[in-house]
Amino acid sequence: MAILNWIYVITIILYSGSLIGYFIDFIQHNRKVNRVAFWLLSIVWVLQTVFFVFRMIEYNRLPILTPFEGLFFYAWILVSLSLVINWYFRVDFLVFFTNSVGFLMMALSLFTPTGDVPQQLSDLLISELLVIHVTMVLLSYGAFTVAFAFSIMYVMQHQMLKRKLWGKRLLRLGSLSKLDRLAFVSTVVAFPLLLVGLILGLVWASIKLPQMPWVDAKVLGSLGVLLIYGYYLYQRVVKQIRGYSVALMNVAAFLIVLINYFLSGNFSEFHLWY
Incomplete structure (x- = not known):
């Protein structure tokens, strides 16, 4: 149109x-x-x-x-x-x-x-399970992005306080505890969305594909994202570590998300459409 x-x-x-x-x-x-x-x-x-x-x-x-x-x-x-x-x-x-x-x-x-999905892939791709898988993964990426934004704001606030750069921008960034909490909550929302989305994707693959793509670049990259955010949550919940170090970890984890989203797809035989 x-x-x-x-x-x-x-x-x-x-x-x-x-x-x-x-x-x-x-x-x-x-x-x-x-x-x-x-x-x-x-x-x-x-x-x-x-x-x-x-x-x-x-x-x-x-x-x-x-x-x-x-x-x-x-x-x-x-x-x-x-x-x-x-x-x-x-x-x-x-x-x-x-x-x-x-x-x-x-x-x-x-x-x-x-354009639309290529005709030769349309029958393979169009299913409710695949749609739910893609939707949940993208929703998790959205929540991870929000967590990244909060973490960037935390890092900026921390550096400004450390250097004693007082001003309106410092006040508008909000308190460190609030930014840390919101970054954590965003990650807590995103992590299970990604986990469930990946499980549904693997279930779809087991039904639609001749063999499971365990060594596919996209699958390995997504598992890597799960591991690094799982480690972040472990540090935050089990070890009760808060503050600057985990904020930097959250920023680094989001960079892995972007790498997985853009680069691993170029080497994937499983995600030909995405």
Whole structure:
């Protein structure tokens, strides 16, 4: 549909305008610009939702299976989470850091094929189990991104306190204990989503594929993500370690998520569509 192309272009433009507004607010503490950026982002969410629904009608399926759709849905999740969390918790700068990743996903989707799943794969891929698997994995990535944003804010706050850089930005970042707690809660939500999503993916593979892809790059990468976040939770819950070190661990873990999302797919024979 030609209208989808226009919706997509307008969404990208408004998204970039919102991100610029949040950046100006981050640098200059401009509340008026912050409000404009918030409403622009709200419009972006509406347009993304409309695009998502129209594409679902056009292809008669949940549009999350192609690389383009995966990136778009990931960005939609980040916009949704950041707006909801900011509405309830009023965490300054969370929207800026989270949607910096979200806009990157939208920008990268410009360079991916926008068509439907290839015909030869459609029968293999379209099933309720696969849709639930992909949805849960992407939701977990969204929650991991929020945890990453909180951890980045914690690291910034810690460094500013250490260097005695007092000012409005320091106050707006929030307390260290609050940032640490919210990063932990986001990770606690994301971890079981990823675990269940991977289990469902393996169940689907055992049904649809001739043999289980245990040594596939995407499978190994996803298990690596589970292990590093599992170690983070072990340090946080069992050993009761809090603060700067686990915040850095959360940041490093998210970098593994990005590597798994973008790089391991290039070497995967299992995730040909994604």
